[in-house]
Amino acid sequence: EDQVTQSPEALRLQEGESSSLNCSYTVSGLRGLFWYRQDPGKGPEFLFTLYSAGEEKEKERLKATLTKKESFLHITAPKPEDSATYLCALNTGNQFYFGTGTSLTVIP
Amino acid sequence: SAVISQKPSRDICQRGTSLTIQCQVDSQVTMMFWYRQQPGQSLTLIATANQGSEATYESGFVIDKFPISRPNLTFSTLTVSNMSPEDSSIYLCSVEVPKLGNTIYFGEGSWLTVV
Numbered sequence: 001e002d003q004v005t006q007s008p009e010a011l012r013l014q015e016g017e018s019s020s021l022n023c024s025y026t027v028s029g030l031r032g033l034f035w036y037r038q039d040p041g042k043g044p045e046f047l048f049t050l051y052s053a054g055e056e057k058e059k060e061r062l063k064a065t066l067t068k069k070e071s072f073l074h075i076t077a078p079k080p081e082d083s084a085t086y087l088c089a090l091n092t093g094n095q096f097y098f099g100t101g102t103s104l105t106v107i108p
Numbered sequence: 109s110a111v112i113s114q115k116p117s118r119d120i121c122q123r124g125t126s127l128t129i130q131c132q133v134d135s136q137v138t139m140m141f142w143y144r145q146q147p148g149q150s151l152t153l154i155a156t157a158n159q160g161s162e163a164t165y166e167s168g169f170v171i172d173k174f175p176i177s178r179p180n181l182t183f184s185t186l187t188v189s190n191m192s193p194e195d196s197s198i199y200l201c202s203v204e205v206p207k208l209g210n211t212i213y214f215g216e217g218s219w220l221t222v223v
Contacts, residue, residue: 031210032209032210034212041198042216043112043214043215043217044151044200045214046212049211087150089212098150098151100149101150
């Protein structure tokens with residue numbers, strides 16, 4: 001059964017404390033893995049697309065990596081404005097699967 | 109990226125009424141999707157709307173409750189009919205853009221509260 005699991009559900013970090021969010025998956029065919037940032041009451045904002053194992057993408061304090069079974073979103077020296085829910089999603093070509101998200105809080 | 113405008117962004121609705129959400133995209137797209145996100149939960153696909161054909165609904169969603177229009181390649185509407193408090197949710201329009209690696213982009217969302 002195709003499935004996407006994100007962990008942890010919630011994460012609290014001190015400002016400047018780096019960490020990683022995990023998105024693990026079991027799908028029959030991966031056509032793309034996407035990371036989004038979502039602020040409360042708003043639509044998800046696109047961050048990255050990864051297509052194949054070993055691929056990495058970076059944007060400011062965020063770096064996304066992909067293996068054959070999981071993806072990580074690394075946050076380096078986070079700031080309070082990085083507080084949001086981070087969603088991962090997979091495209092199998094037939095369907096999109098969304099994780100339940102990791103709620104990140106960065107404390108000043 | 110694709111720029112998607114949704115309106116209303118937020119509304120408070122009376123039980124039993126209907127509300128139509130509009131979604132405008134800045135480029136022509138084949139695939140448009142409507143999602144629902146209930147408080148604290150992930151996204152649930154309501155239906156896929158392709159121009160020139162009837163929308164395809166996911167299990168648990170029916171056309172009478174969520175009628176969808178797709179008159180052209182840049183616009184779609186979703187109506188939430190005969191609303192009840194259980195329909196309180198964020199409704200999201202999204203598009204898949206093949207020339208951008210089949211990435212899905214989302215609108216800002218329409219946050220409906222039914223009282």
